[in-house]
Amino acid sequence: MEYQIFIYEIDKDVLEDLLIEEAFGFEILEKKENVWKISTDKKIENLEPLEIKKISYSEFEFGEIEPIKEDIFVIIPSYAIPIRIKKGMAFGTGLHESTQIMLTLMKDFINKYDSVLDVGCGSGILTIASKHLTNSYVKGIDLDPIAIKEAIENAKNNNIKDVYFEVSTPLDILKRNSLDKNTKKEYIKDECFYDYFIGAYDVVLANLEMHIFEKELPNIVKLFKKYLIISGIYKDEDKLIKDMLNNLNLKILKQTTKNDWHGFVIGNC
Numbered sequence: 001m002e003y004q005i006f007i008y009e010i011d012k013d014v015l016e017d018l019l020i021e022e023a024f025g026f027e028i029l030e031k032k033e034n035v036w037k038i039s040t041d042k043k044i045e046n047l048e049p050l051e052i053k054k055i056s057y058s059e060f061e062f063g064e065i066e067p068i069k070e071d072i073f074v075i076i077p078s079y080a081i082p083i084r085i086k087k088g089m090a091f092g093t094g095l096h097e098s099t100q101i102m103l104t105l106m107k108d109f110i111n112k113y114d115s116v117l118d119v120g121c122g123s124g125i126l127t128i129a130s131k132h133l134t135n136s137y138v139k140g141i142d143l144d145p146i147a148i149k150e151a152i153e154n155a156k157n158n159n160i161k162d163v164y165f166e167v168s169t170p171l172d173i174l175k176r177n178s179l180d181k182n183t184k185k186e187y188i189k190d191e192c193f194y195d196y197f198i199g200a201y202d203v204v205l206a207n208l209e210m211h212i213f214e215k216e217l218p219n220i221v222k223l224f225k226k227y228l229i230i231s232g233i234y235k236d237e238d239k240l241i242k243d244m245l246n247n248l249n250l251k252i253l254k255q256t257t258k259n260d261w262h263g264f265v266i267g268n269c
């Protein structure tokens, strides 16, 4: 079914007379002194429209808006997942391409039963996003205590519960899992029980820098079962990371590039 929208230029006084006769809805697009440009679904007799737009009913009824910011309000389309981030010391406001690449890749590779570890969670932006994609165990780690404090606060502001944050490194998690059974038993009620008893996560996220990957990648790759999603790889550093992944017998399933930054989804060969 098609819907017609008429664009008119109309004298304001004429418009007022028409409205007194019979009220109808319209939107003012432009005001040029007494002449208004309006859009309406009413066909006005004896006035030639500047334009007739044909819109399919489904588009008209169910079409989505672009996000609009007005003062303290942000109007978002109904499918969007809002993430509130308070400006702080930690990296991860969503402005950086590497964070954006991570968010896009995560959407396609995390399902609702996947456990997720976010290595270098910064503000917690990716940890919070993960909790919107899965009902399983989600944890963010960072070696910076300020980042962890801010990530906890951001998760609270997003009403995200059942998400864990901890000052630690990939190596700390590997050490927990390698403990003997009896020692592990002491930690059964610990918040980090997942690290002690399962150890590897379905999906591991790591938006780090190349010099950190050079040191940490061998530890990080031991922590994922299905996918490792990484970013923070700048310009021609992608050659270096590809060699490192190849040496670790890992396979690149997807590469995404935004401006000068690369991101990869990695799986086991």
Ligand SMILES: C[S@@+](CC[C@H](N)C(=O)[O-])C[C@H]1O[C@@H](n2cnc3c(N)ncnc32)[C@H](O)[C@@H]1O
Residues within 6 Å of the ligand: 090, 091, 092, 093, 094, 098, 099, 102, 119, 120, 121, 122, 123, 124, 125, 126, 141, 142, 143, 144, 147, 168, 169, 170, 207, 208, 209, 212, 216, 232
């Ligand atoms: C580029 S920020 C990423 C923040 C956020 N995840 C994002 O995507 O916007 C990298 C973070 O990793 C942390 N980091 C660096 N080396 C780390 C390590 N070995 N283990 C854990 N966190 C680390 C830093 O403190 C920093 O907060």
